[in-house]
Amino acid sequence: MKHLNKLLVAVMMVMGLSSHAQDSNNPWAISFGVNAVDTRTSASPEHVDFFPAHFSQPFAVKDNWNILPSLSYIGVSRYVGSGFSVGLQGSVNKIDKYVRFAPNAAGHDARGMIVENPGDLMYYGIDATIKYSFQELIKSKVIDPSLSVGGGYVFFGDSSYGTVNPGAGLTFWFTDAIGLELATKYKWSVSGDREDAAGVPDAPSHFQHTAGLIFKFGGKDTDGDGIYDKDDACPDVAGLKQFNGCPDTDGDGIVDASDACPDVFGLAALNGCPDTDGDGIADKDDACPDVAGLAALKGCPDADGDGVADKDDKCPTVAGPKENGGCPFLDADKDGVLDKDDDCPTVAGPASNRGCPEVTSEALEDLKVQARAIYFNSGKATFKTGDKETPARLDAIKEILKNYPNAKFSIEGHTDSDGSDKLNQKLSEDRAAAVMNALIERGVNVDNLVSKGFGESQPVASNKTAAGKAQNRRTEIKHIGSKYEGKL
Known part of the structure; x- marks a missing residue:
């Protein structure tokens, strides 16, 4: 188990690198689950064709696969952009089925396989991988197929050797950050498929399959609105997804930054401001917001059409010049003082007394x-x-x-x-x-x-x-x- 301890320490050190904030959405991922080792691709005493040896009966789980019934692998990876990620994975297993595809050798079973128990050999592996995800290419939020290539090192019983690892995977994402990861890789022994003098496997090539959960993390969301800063147009203020993370306080469909009246529900045509009287003039610019009026009079009505707003018109129903307060020039008492200047418009009086009679x-x-x-x-x-x-x-x-x-x-x-x-x-x-x-x-x-x-x-x-x-x-x-x- 000493190798497993070393493996776990190495993986945890790599995970520690993820503690600082990143610029991409959830660039880090950790995965764990079970792994299966299938050695049927290892060398046989006689020459066999490549494809039958490698691809015959790949899913004979009970007969061919070595599975440790517990958590048996853990990995960490980081997205580096354009669909690519790099990762490190450690695994542990116990080999009690050493399978060789040898249809021309004596002792093979009906499948052309020779299955031996090498004595419950312990298996440890540590692998570095470069993976390419097709998820962005196929524009799926759930299905995430991938191809990978990498290298690793295997501890197989008392021997150890390097491997080259092409592979493929398929992840099903339950959420943006949690998924089920299925993967396989062919771990080709760079030392050749060796066996010792007693026929005990020494450095076999093999398939390793994994199934487990994967969790993405590390994205930065400063305002806590569920939209990562890199995609958030307003990263410091909580907002709505449909507005790229920007708020719409009054709920009128216009983001606060573009809303001239951000606290009051309004109209898009008026930059988010209300128009209570429906005259096309925003309340904030309308001198008469409760009564429909004219733009030329700042939203106030002019019932007599004399150009003087009713609120300023001394005669709102009779047209008159502005200089006469909206009233016509009248002199009802015929005293020579216009009504607009006459303090006594119904009683004649001299102009010197503002149209009022003198005290007798x-x-x-x-x-x-x-x-x-x-x-x-x-x-x-x-x-x-x-x-x-x-x-x-x-x-x-x-x-x-x-x-x-x-x-x-x-x-x-x-x-x-x-x-x-x-x-x-x-x-x-x-x-x-x-x-x-x-x-x-x-x-x-x-x-x-x-x-x-x-x-x-x-x-x-x-x-x-x-x-x-x-x-x-x-x-x-x-x-x-x-x-x-x-x-x-």
Whole structure:
């Protein structure tokens, strides 16, 4: 068994070479199984023809083959390209049938064979092989026929000798990496088919058949997607086989690298981007992605066809120039101010006041009367309890103000001289603010109002009489100009 130990050590050393990463898919393979030795091709005492000696009854397993009923061979090989691979194989057997094809010699059986037991000779072999696979040529993923040639060394009992080994094989691949390997080789003795003086075989040529499993390994798959790096267009990112190993995150059939919207399912015509409204403009470039529109308007519709997108068109159903916001040039109130520039398009007013009417003296007088009749609880900024007229006066003021949408008014609070200046100032400010807030709640534009308090500093009557003090406790509303002043 010492030869077998040496053989196994040699094979394991060769296998150790496969631990580093390779560039080809599974370039390394290891195989193991059983082997059979058939010596019927060895020399006979008399001359026989080559073909009968070598090819008669090749499958007489029971009569001719020496088989060790256990794992009896192991091999390792490496693919080197273009269908070629090189390998090393070690085998062990026990010869209890030494068969010679000798139909002209005495003692042969009905088959022309002489079968002898040489005493259970141990057999060891180590062989190096160059093999050519026809699998790529025949374009099969399962059937893998091959031819091989090589050389080896045989330990046959106490003798040893070199051999030249032509051979053939057939592998059936269950998967890309696992298969059943059947092979045969003729191991021609370079020393001649010698026998010793006693007729014991010394260096016979013979057939050796093998059957076993083969496992390919050593391919590199960095991203673990089942596609080897050499065939993977995206070796660092897990992907799909149909895309040569590249990912398609959104599953739209367009690889991420070519997909302008890799995280959203889209259309090939739009480089993988969606088009929700179906207007042929990708959502990412569509200013109105939920409504079909025109490419010239970045995917937005233009109902009146005036070249202004509906979302920007002040008159989306009536055509008008862009400079007029998509509206036609109209002047409904005939005041000489176009509706687009007219803050009061239904009421005539001068251009100096943006088409709105000027605040009249009559309106100001009415505001004065209404505002001065608003009463508060004594010493407070709350409207007088039980006074049913104040809400009506506030409504009247609102109706006046709404006629002047661009006019700005100041709401001013005043007190009599009772109490400290500081207290009166605060009270006047709070009362003015109370009136302003009441008007805002009624719909008056907050931008048109300001509030101020003047305390007791601007009396309109003497504070020495009760009647005078009553007049001084008042609210006034004054027109202070247009909210557009300085902008016209």
